[in-house]
Amino acid sequence: VRSALIPAIVGVLSGALGAVCVGRFSVAAPTPPARSEPPLAMPILPPGWDARYLARSGSVESKVVEPPKPSSPAAQPGAHETPSEHERGRAEHYQRELETQANAIAEHEREPVDESWSQGAAQSVRQAIADAAADSPFAVRAVDCRSKTCVASVTFPSPAEALGRHRALGAVSPPVCHGMSSVLDPPTGDGPYDATVVYYCR
């Protein structure tokens, strides 16, 4: 036992020394990342939306970053489906998302108002969206914070603009919160369009 103890101790010390060296050298000399432009693509048209909104959002489409496609063919929706089956699946998924979002808004409305928190939180959310709106064609219409969540109504000039610039809202991160969700409701006309964002804060 004693004869195995010495190499074990020396091994532990050598490993620890190696770990320290790896940590020091990997941290001490990082190199700046190579810069490249993001891929460009069309916005996603929710099921049931008029395709002309997609065409009208063409003026902003080059500014929208398309999510990278899954590398595995099995991960792609509709890989073994007909287009109609895929569209039906997407429509059902959209309905579930709309219902979940409506439930989140209803839960928010049932929350009691924490007076000591809600006003400051609303100001923080409003400011974060306003900062983002400096470069996007949307405006904060209303922000309501209760005790755990905030709901923001954001107005776009049209459904087409909402389609093209909706993802800019996903980058808004008010420091008082830790998560958000936003599902675009089907438009009722070609005029100003309100998008709702639920922020999860406490």
Next chain:
Amino acid sequence: MTKRPTKTWLTFATAGLLSFAALVPGLARSINRTVPNQSCTPWPGNNSQVIPPSGNSFTCGIPIGSDLPTSTITEAYFDYFMGAGQTNPHATLSLNKVSYTGALYSDYVNGGAGGSNQQFDTYMVTSQINRNPSTWDYLSANVMGVAWMTGVAVYSP
């Protein structure tokens, strides 16, 4: 005669490897997905997305495949190194999901405030990205207020 040195070397090597793995955090966890430096792109660039008032930001795309559905990501660790671009660099780390119907979900956490030329490990519990799991979506990690950053590793236990 040859048995004893072999046993000694094995003991030495095993002890060394175990202590090395325990002390290097990345090796002690299983890496689900690492965002390479090359996929980090500066904002605003040609797109006029959010420009944080404190400086530049980066977004790193993480394509989601069958090996990493978003529904399994309940916690995430961000390991990153960021360089000073402003006097007070900070990081807001977020996991964003765009579902294949266009809906947005995001979880985010603030970390690395005031730090520059340092390595950070930031931990986050997710709730929104694993709600409504979708088969076509993506995650991205955004770091704001820095001049540059190394790759962001996202771990899921």
